[in-house]
Amino acid sequence: MSTESLLERAAAVLAGAQETDARERPAESARTVWDELRAADALPPLDTDPAALVALVCEAGYRGTPAPLGETLLAARPLLAAAGLTVPDGPLTVASGPLDARFTHVDTGSRVGPLGARGTDDALRVSGTLHRVPWARAADAVAVLTEGPSGGPVLLLLEAAECRRAEGTNLAGEPRDDLVLTDVAVPAERVRRVPAALVREAQWRAGLARAALIAGAARRCVELTVAHTTSRVQFGRPLSHFQAVKQEEAKLVEEAALIAAAVEAAAAALADPGTAADPDTAEFAACVAAAQASASVAEITRIAHQLHGAIGFTELSPLHLATTRMWSWRDEDGSEHAWFRRIGRRVVEGGSDRLWPQVTGVGGDPSR
Amino acid sequence: MALSVLGAGAVQLPPETRQLRQEVRDFLDAERAAGTILGRPDSWLTGWDPAFTRRLAERGWVGMALPQKYGGVGRGNLERYVVIEELLAAGAPVSAHWVADRQAGPSILRHGTEEQRRHFLPRIAAGACFFSIGMSERDSGSDLASVQTRAVRTDNGWRLTGTKMWTGGAHVNDYAIVLARTEDSEDRHAGLSQFIVDLRDPHVRTEPIRLLSGEHTFNYCHLEGVELADDALLGRPGDGWQQVTGELALERSGPERFLSTLPLLTALVGQLRRTTCGPEQHARVGRLTARLSSIRQLSLGVAAALEAGRPADVHAALVKDLGTRFEGELVNAVREILPVTARFDATRGTYPELLATAILHSPGYTLRGGTNEILRGIITRGLELSS
Structure with missing residues (x-):
């Protein structure tokens, strides 16, 4: 089965689910999307080319698909797999944050650290609240990154039934639920100690997933805007014939093309076997995509709404399905300012000699 | 449809370009050590140094996409792209051969008679014949x-x-x-x-x-x-x-449409490293870097389209508008990141002088190669034709 035909089938499923409004019954909608993907044999297997996964998440962003596709395909699955945990089949989500985590079986014979700093196995009891977890109510399980009881990060897999939910939404009505954990016993087979690098990877993977969603939604903004300005007639001619409209519309297209290019480059860097030896390149490309996608949202949504006129400001036009999502997505998993600081710190610390090598992805890592 | 400009596919530079890129960087290091003036903004417009051009030509880096029988080395446009982006990023003096390499050579190859090709192309590739x-x-x-x-x-x-x-x-x-x-x-x-x-x-x-x-x-x-x-x-x-409109895609989409002021950013990073740099300064540097990297990917997409013989005029217009606006935005941003008095009369190559040069050249970025306001008309017309 080729990746391409799988992508086509998946895109067809997402196209069919397009008109579902996530605000109505998000958990059920997500379940339906998943069932349809499975029925069409379009659920990407774990070893799918990452570039194809990014393309599918772009498509989900374009359609406003009410399901955690980005969270599952680009974040939860690869992180769980990297940590050596079993990857569940259904929709997943990711969360991170401080929790109270203790060993279930404290190693009382250990002389390392205070009592409780070592367990006889990795099983944990965790308490605390994970805030605004995307699609939590629709996910079978949550991949959680937190600080372990012996210091250093751990990745654990929580099943949906183990958490109490306080439901919330983002600006587009997508589920962003708080998960309240009260002394949840997580068996050792669902806990892994992980290197600090995986925490960074979790951040940039989440950023890339958001960027892919934004790139897709930006394409929707362009399509809807072009359709509107070419069909809407005022003063006897289509809006698109006005110079002032052309100037703005061109900038809208440019900004959307810019983030599409950044996301595709990040996807390619992720997929390139050469970067396995150079994870910095994939990280830098993902940070750039996340930063530029978040940063471009303001201009894209401004122009799309301005050129739509009053109708875009209402539910009469589907434009809001794209723009309200983009207004939330740009801040979730890091605003552009957070990504800018991360990139800028890396550039300044690298010094003037390494700026250009980092941009080209060749020779940017001083240790090489 | 229309939106083929959105997502043309990422460009993976061929692996052999890594070696080529390193060769150019080594060459530039040697030039720098030998006292050649590098690191200048807008060096493809004002950096006229025929001796430097001839040293590039000796390595096969002028007219390099021209066929061997006309004195070129027959390398692809993507390889040429790698060489010229390295030269521009380094602010190298490339203006002598710029037009000959970018458009006169390809134009004569495409439209010229056999005699014209045999006369001009080997001279262009030797760095011995310059065009306006x-x-x-x-x-x-x-x-x-x-x-x-x-x-x-x-x-x-x-x-x-x-x-x-x-x-x-x-x-x-x-x-x-x-x-x-x-x-x-x-x-x-x-x-x-x-x-x-x-x-x-x-x-x-x-x-x-x-x-x-x-x-x-x-x-x-x-x-x-x-x-x-x-x-x-x-x-x-x-x-x-x-013939002229065919040249324009070459003229509009290249790395000189977003790298003209990069040497100023490079110099700024050098300055910042010597001072205490706060989070706001980091963020502003990061903003520029993210945009630069994204525009470069888009520009590479045009180079790949041209290499594959696909039409790219809408794409090229898009890159030129984004890229040249970025060149100016960069100049403004560095003023905010590190306030320094721009001085055109300061010692050549010092930070205040580079800043002054970039400021005084800034009206040109969005004008040359086709005024951006006109290019935006090309972009929207392209959208309507394909929607």
Whole structure:
């Protein structure tokens, strides 16, 4: 089965689910999307080319698909797999944050650290609240990154039934639920100690997933805007014939093309076997995509709404399905300012000699 | 559909370009050590150094996409892209051969006669023959089809009369490819032709037009009844418009449309590393870096499209608008990141002098190669045609 035909089938499923409004019954909608993907044999297997996964998440962003596709395909699955945990089949989500985590079986014979700093196995009891977890109510399980009881990060897999939910939404009505954990016993087979690098990877993977969603939604903004300005007639001619409209519309297209290019480059860097030896390149490309996608949202949504006129400001036009999502997505998993600081710190610390090598992805890592 | 400009597919540079890129960087390190002036903004416009050009040519890096039988090394456009982006990022003095390498060479290869190819291309590739662009005139800027320069038939060729304007390097280069009207026509895009004109012809008179900085790169190029032999005609008579618009995708999408001020950012990072740099400064540097990296990916997409023979004029217009606006935004941003008084009279190469140069050149970024406001019309027309 080729990746391409799988992508086509998946895109067809997402196209069919397009008109579902996530605000109505998000958990059920997500379940339906998943069932349809499975029925069409379009659920990407774990070893799918990452570039194809990014393309599918772009498509989900374009359609406003009410399901955690980005969270599952680009974040939860690869992180769980990297940590050596079993990857569940259904929709997943990711969360991170401080929790109270203790060993279930404290190693009382250990002389390392205070009592409780070592367990006889990795099983944990965790308490605390994970805030605004995307699609939590629709996910079978949550991949959680937190600080372990012996210091250093751990990745654990929580099943949906183990958490109490306080439901919330983002600006587009997508589920962003708080998960309240009260002394949840997580068996050792669902806990892994992980290197600090995986925490960074979790951040940039989440950023890339958001960027892919934004790139897709930006394409929707362009399509809807072009359709509107070419069909809407005022003063006897289509809006698109006005110079002032052309100037703005061109900038809208440019900004959307810019983030599409950044996301595709990040996807390619992720997929390139050469970067396995150079994870910095994939990280830098993902940070750039996340930063530029978040940063471009303001201009894209401004122009799309301005050129739509009053109708875009209402539910009469589907434009809001794209723009309200983009207004939330740009801040979730890091605003552009957070990504800018991360990139800028890396550039300044690298010094003037390494700026250009980092941009080209060749020779940017001083240790090489 | 329409939106093929959104997501043309990421460009993976061929693996052999890694080696090539390293060779260029090693060459530049050696040049820097030998005292060649690098690190200047807008070096493809004002960095005229024929000796540097010849050293590049010795390595096969001028006209490198030209076929071997015409003196090139027959490497692809993506490899050429890697070489020129490295040279521009380093702010190397490449203006002498810039037009010859970017458009005169490819244009002569595509439209020239076998004799013209054999005469000009090996010289271009050797870094021994420099070209100017003879398109714009006083009343023909963005609206190129309105050129007034005329070539009329004579017994053994053509006589060329008119005045070209903004002709960069006409006072130091060898030839210009001049767009002239050869026939009046209802269709204003018909009846135009291109000619290869020897700038040292006694009937060619160049007159300086100084930039607002006082620098001399632009000229009037007065063509005072220049007698041209038949073999000065480039391509077919009447095909000038098609030939010129074909050149424009090459002219608009290259890395010189977003890297002109990068040397200033590089210098800034060097300055910041010596000071205590706060989170706000980091963020501003990160903003520029993210945008630069994204624009570069888009520009690479055009290079790949051109290499594959796909039309790229809408794409090229898009890159040029984004890239040249970025060149100016960069200059403004570095003023905020590290407030320093810009001084054109400071020692050459110091940070205040680089900043001054970038500021004084800033009106040009969004004008040259087609005014951005006009390019945006190309973008929206492209959208409508395909929607």
